[in-house]
Amino acid sequence: xxxxxxxxxxxxxxxxxxxxxxxxxxxxxxxxxxxxxxxxxxxxxxxxxxxxxxxxxxxxxxxxxxxxxxxxxxxxxxxxxxxxxxxxxxxxxxxxxxxxxxxxxxxxxxxxxxxxxxxxxxxxxxxxxxxxxxxxxxxxxxxxxxxxxxxxxxxxxxxxxxxxxxxxx
Amino acid sequence: xxxxxxxxxxxxxxxxxxxxxxxxxxxxxxxxxxxxxxxxxxxxxxxxxxxxxxxxxxxxxxxxxxxxxxxxxxxxxxxxxxxxxxxxxxxxxxxxxxxxxxxxxxxxxxxxxxxxxxxxxxxxxxxxxxxxxxxxxxxxxxxxxxxxxxxxxxxxxxxxxxxxxxxxx
Numbered sequence: 001x002x003x004x005x006x007x008x009x010x011x012x013x014x015x016x017x018x019x020x021x022x023x024x025x026x027x028x029x030x031x032x033x034x035x036x037x038x039x040x041x042x043x044x045x046x047x048x049x050x051x052x053x054x055x056x057x058x059x060x061x062x063x064x065x066x067x068x069x070x071x072x073x074x075x076x077x078x079x080x081x082x083x084x085x086x087x088x089x090x091x092x093x094x095x096x097x098x099x100x101x102x103x104x105x106x107x108x109x110x111x112x113x114x115x116x117x118x119x120x121x122x123x124x125x126x127x128x129x130x131x132x133x134x135x136x137x138x139x140x141x142x143x144x145x146x147x148x149x150x151x152x153x154x155x156x157x158x159x160x161x162x163x164x165x166x167x168x169x
Numbered sequence: 170x171x172x173x174x175x176x177x178x179x180x181x182x183x184x185x186x187x188x189x190x191x192x193x194x195x196x197x198x199x200x201x202x203x204x205x206x207x208x209x210x211x212x213x214x215x216x217x218x219x220x221x222x223x224x225x226x227x228x229x230x231x232x233x234x235x236x237x238x239x240x241x242x243x244x245x246x247x248x249x250x251x252x253x254x255x256x257x258x259x260x261x262x263x264x265x266x267x268x269x270x271x272x273x274x275x276x277x278x279x280x281x282x283x284x285x286x287x288x289x290x291x292x293x294x295x296x297x298x299x300x301x302x303x304x305x306x307x308x309x310x311x312x313x314x315x316x317x318x319x320x321x322x323x324x325x326x327x328x329x330x331x332x333x334x335x336x337x338x
Contacts, residue, residue: 014280014286016279017271018203021271093312110192111323117184122316130305133300149289150289150290152285156286
């Protein structure tokens with residue numbers, strides 16, 4: 001992104017990064033999603049894997065259900081009491097590239113000398129998966145230097161009438 | 170990710186997602202990075218764009234400099250006092266796919282009816298940029314259903330000797 005957006009001329013009120021982080025921009029939330037992507041569905045297992053306090057986990061799961069990222073489903077095994085499971089919705093599945101992008105960066109810069117704890121593989125060929133930046137015309141992989149931001153269809157001028165004071169979440 | 174990792178058998182202590190979130194997994198931190206990607210380099214401009222308290226911004230910038238994601242550089246215009254600028258390092262540039270992945274999800278699910286506030290375009294052809302999941306053999310774009318996690322070279326068994334109590338950050 002070598003080109004400045006004339007950043008000061010546009011409001012940050014309706015930035016999709018800010019709105020996304022308002023939903024999932026919290027460490028525990030993303031780690032709960034990590035567990036969901038790993039196939040962990042029960043409260044007790046998520047709690048054990050993360051070592052998170054019950055009330056915090058209840059809160060984070062509630063937020064994810066409220067935003068339609070996880071579905072809460074009741075299941076009951078014979079002779080057991082009913083329990084609840086949490087499953088990713090399609091909206092939740094669509095967060096997977098963001099999770100892989102974070103994983104990839106951490107694997108590059110923060111992994112143990114032995115290497116990453118987890119590798120994500122393509123089912124068909126078994127080779128490792130990564131995220132790439134590509135354009136709608138199929139060019140890529142691109143880097144930050146190959147792209148620039150432009151105001152989108154929903155861009156709001158700074159201080160637009162009806163726009164609340166500039167905040168980011 | 171249709172296949173369970175046998176999640177309970179592996180420690181989350183060295184997960185790269187958790188480690189990444191320990192550095193950038195906070196709403197303001199990612200928004201500070203958003204401003205950096207938009208070409209905003211001065212403390213005062215970042216602060217004005219985000220509406221963040223000075224002490225919080227100082228703290229977040231300090232963390233990003235400490236982790237080598239931003240460089241702090243001093244510049245001085247003629248007849249002005251010295252100021253500091255913050256520029257993304259290569260390690261910082263490598264967070265761009267994660268930012269675009271978050272932007273993309275927000276554009277899909279949280280944008281105003283008018284559309285996204287910002288579009289990121291390929292310099293060469295002007296078409297919109299997105300992140301894709303691809304494998305090392307070039308297959309893709311892939312979805313979460315096309316992939317599965319496997320223990321990586323650095324995987325630690327649960328409760329491995331020398332492994333601290335299971336936490337995630």
